[in-house]
Amino acid sequence: MNHQSFSPSNHPDKRSIRNRVLLMLLLTFILSTVLVMRLHTLQVKDYERYSTRSEDNRIHSCPIAPTRGVIYDVNGEILAGNVTSFNLVVLRHKIRNDEKLFEEVKKYVDLSDDEIAHFKRKKDYVGLCDFVILKSRLSDIEIAVLSANRPFLKGVEIEASLIRNYPFNEYFAHSVGYIGSRNDRDNKRIDENLATKQYIGTKIIGKTGLEKEYEPLLLGAPGNMIAEVNSNGRIIRELNREHPKTGKNLHLFLDSKVQLTALNELENSRLKIEKKAQAQERARFEKDPSKPFREIHVPNIKGAIVAIDVKTGGIVAMISNPSFDPNPFVTGYGFKAYQVLSESKDKPFLNRASRGTYAPASTIKPFIGLGAVDKGFVSWDKKFNSTGFYELKNGNSKKDWKKGGHGLIDLQQAITESVNTYFYDVAYRMKLEPIHETLANFGLGQVTAHDIYADLPGLNPSRQWKKDNRKQSWYPGDTVNLGIGQGYFLVSPMQMAIATTIMARKGKWFSPRLVDYYVEADGTVITVSPPPAREDYVLNDQRNWDKMHKAMEQVIYNSKGTAKIINTKDLKYRIAGKTGTGQNVSLSDESHYIDTQIGSKTRDNAWFVSFAPADNPRLAIAIILENSDHGGSVAAPIARKMFDAYLLNENGQLKDFSTIDEVEPQINIQMENEQIHEGVAGE
C-alpha cells in the first residue's frame, strides 16, 4: 500500500486541507449572505410592490353586461325583448390555429363565411373575461350534435346568453329600431359623453329608432365579477359579484293591434292591385295573343302610415313599408343579405314615416284654407267660380284636375271636392308669408316629435330659403303652386300626422312621442311628458276649427267628396279627412313594375290624412302610398280599418275613452309583477 496507509490523524496534509476548507466555508457564508440580502430586498424591502403586483396578476374584474330594458307596446306586447340564445363560443387562449378550428367545427355544424368573418373581426377585441362567439342562435339539433361531440372539439363551448329579440320582426323595425355591435364611431361618442363606464361589458348599442333615442335608459348599468384567474386567464373562482342593473322598460303608445291592422290592409291592397294587374294582363292577352302572357307580381306597396292619439299625443302607429327584419343586426347581418336590402330600389332601410319627404299635395288645402279664412283672405260663404283653369298674371294658366271645373263653389266645397283652382286663387291672395306662418303653426318645416330617431324637418319654403338654396328670388308663381301643396313643399308622413292632430286638437300643441312611460327598478312609473313642441295655434275666430272639421267630414260623407269610397254605412263614428295626390318625383327615373299595367296615374303618391271621431277626435292618421291609386281608394279604407281597431271595443262598439284615461297604466311584465304581487299579498 502507498501513502494511504498513514494514520489519518497525524497526516501532514490534514492541516492544509483544513485551512482550505475554512476558506471555502468562508466563501460559502459570503455567498449565502448575498442570497440573504437579495431575498431580503425582494421579500422585505420591496414587499409592498410585489404584493400588489401579485394581486394584480391573479385578480381580474370581469364586467357583467346588464340586461337591456324591454320595449312594450300599449297592450303589453313585447316589441323588443331579450331571449336566451345558445352560442358556440371559442376560448381564445386555447386556440392556436383558427382555420383548423373552423374545419373541425364545420364537421358538426354549418359555418357561413359571414360567421367566420364576424369571428375574425371580433376576436381581437375580446378581453380576458370573454369568449368569442363563433356561431350564435344554435338550434336544438345543433346543440345536441355539438354536445355529443364535445370531446372532439377542443377549445369551444356552448354558452347561453341573452340577446335582443324583436318578436314582430320587420313590423316595428322603423319605430323601435335595432341594436348592433358597437363600432369605433359608437365608442368615440361614448367616450365623448363620458359614458365609457356604463358600457364596460356591453358589446352592443342602440343603432336606430327608440333603441338609440332611449339608449341611456335601456342600457342599465353593468355589474362586476371579481374573479381569480390563472396565468392563462382562465377563471378559477369567483370572489365577489356585483349584479348589473337591468335597463328601464319602455312602454309605448304604439298599438301593435292598430299597426298590424294597417299592415294587413296594406297587404290586402297589394293583393288587390296584383289581381287587377293580372286581370288586365289576361284581358290584353286574350285580345292580342301575339305577345306572350306575363305573370304579374306586385312585390309591395311602398309608403308610410302614422297614427297619433289626439288626446295623449302618443304615436299609435308608425309604419314604413317595405321594412326589414332587425333581428339579424343583433348578431350581425350577413354581408350578402345586407347588400340585397341596402341596394334594393324599394329602400327598405329608409324610414319613410319620418325621413321620407313628399309634396303634401291636396292634403295641405284644409291647413292653408284655415289660415286664409281666419286671416280674412277668403270667407266661408263667398262663392268662387271654378272653370277648370286658373289664369296666372303672366298669361300662363293652370288646369284643375277636373275638366270643366267644379262650378260655383265655396271654401267647404273647395275642400270637399279638392278644387285646385280655388286654392291657386287663395294662395295668390294670401302671398307667401301668411301661408308660411300658417303652416309653421301646424309644425311643418320643423322637427316637433320628441323621440323619433333622425326625423327630417321637411320644407316649409320661404323667400330666404329660396334665396339661400336656389339663388333665386321668390316668384308669385311659386306661391300659387303652394296652394295645392306642390312646388317647394316637402313634408314627412309624420309631420302630416302631427299637423292633422293639431287640426283635430283645434290648435292645441302637444309633444308627439312614442314612449308613454318607463319603469324604474323599484317599480316607480315615470311618465315621459315633454312640454308641447310649440305654442298653441290660436285662431282669430276659434269657430273656424269646427267649420274646417265639418268641411273635412264632407270629404268622406258628401257625394262629391274625394274619399266617399269609404263605406260609411256601418261606421260607429264619423271621420274627417282629406285626400291628396302628389307627383312622385323620386320615381321619374325608374322604370316601375305597375307602370305599364295600370297607367301613368299610378306614378303619383296617394295621400290621406284623417281623424275620428270627427266630433270628438281621438285618433289622427296620415297615410302615403307611393305609386298608388287615388288617395281615397286605397289609403282611405286602410285608415278606416285602423280607426275601427283603435276606437271600437270587442263588441264593435265605440270605446268609452273618458274612463280609460283614468285607469292606471296596465303593467304585465314579470319583473314588475313581483312588486305588484307583494302589494296584493300585503292586502
Place this chain on the structure above:
Amino acid sequence: MNNSDFSRQTSPQGLRKPVSIYQKAHIDLPLLLIVFVLIGLGLIALYSADYNGLHKFNRQLANLSVGVVVMLFFSRVHPRHFQYWSPIVYLIGLVMLVLVLYTPLGVEANKATRWLKVPIIGRFQPSEIIKLSLPIVVAGYLSRFAVPVSIKYVAVALLIIVIPTYLINRQPDLGTSLLIAASGLVVIFFAGLRWRWIFLSIIIGIFGSIAMWHYGLEVYQQKRVLAVLDSSDTLGASYHANQAAIAIGSGGWSGKGFLQGTQSRLNFVPENHTDYIITVIAEEFGFVGFLVLLIIYLLLIIRGFYIATQAYNNFQRYLAASLTFTFFIYVFVNIAMVSGILPVVGVPLPLVSYGGTSVVTLLASLGVLMSISTHRHNE
C-alpha cells in the same frame, strides 16, 4: 478484495476507537437527518406546486426512494472502490458524450442534444455520469502527488476537466458544463494548488472581468449586473424572471401560508416544481421559510466540510470537500438565478426540485460522502 473485506469485519478491533452502531451500518447520522429534512421540505413545496393531481409529487416519492437506496448503497462501498472504478466510468461517460453529439443515438429536445437513447435501458443524460465521476477521477489523480501539487499535474487535471466540459457545452448545456468544471476545479483547489497560482488566477480573473465588462458586455447586460441588488429594475426582465420575483417578493416576511401561494398555484411561475421551486417556498413560507431552508443547506455544507477534514486520506478529503462545495454551488446558482442575480441556467435546487436524475445523482454523491465519513477508520 471481497475476501479481504470480509476478513476485516471479523478481525478484532480492540485498539481502535469505539465504533458507533451507525458507523457500523455506514450511516452518517447528522448528514442523513439533514438530507431527510431537506427532502421533507422539498416534498412540502412540491405538494403545493403540484397540488392539482399530485402526479409529480408521487413520482418524486419514487425518485427519492430510489435515490435514498442508492445513497445507502454507496455509503457501504469503500471509497477506494470509487477511486478504482471512477476512471473507467469517466471514460465510458466521455464515449457516451461523443455518441450523443456525433451519432444518431443522441436525442434532441428543446434545441439541445443531451439525451442518449440506448436500447433496453432507455434514455438518460451522460453528463450525469460525468457529474458523478469527474470529481472522483480528479481527486484520485491529484491525491497521488504530494501537497502542494506541481503545476504539470494540475495541467493534466485541467485536461481531465476541460474535455467533458467542452463536450457538454457543445450540447449545448452551459449550466451543467460550468457546474462540472467547477466540481473539478474545486478538487484542484483542495488538492493544494500553490497559493501563487491561486492569486495569479484571481488577478487574471479580475482583469478578465474588467476587460469583459468593457468589451464583452452590451449596455443592457451591464445594467443587469449592476441591478443585481436592486429589484426595481425587473421591468426589463423576462416574463419568467418577473413572475419569479413577484412570487418571492409577495411572500413577505412570513409568506402567504401553505397552499396559499397565488403565483405558484395559478401557474404564473413556470417550472415551479423544478428549477423555480424556491419561489413556492419563498411565496408560501416567506423570508423566514427561505432562511430556514438556507440554514439547513449550510448545516449540510458544514457537515460535509467536517467529513472532509476528518477523512482517512487525501483522496477522500479532496473528494468530500469537492462534493460538498459543488453541492453548495448548486444551491447558490439556483437561488441566485431564480431571484434574478445570475442569468438563467438550468440548475435544480438540490434535493428539493422535482426530477429523477438530479435527485438520484445528488443522493448518490451524498452516499459517497457518507461512505467517506463511515470509512474514515479505513475499515
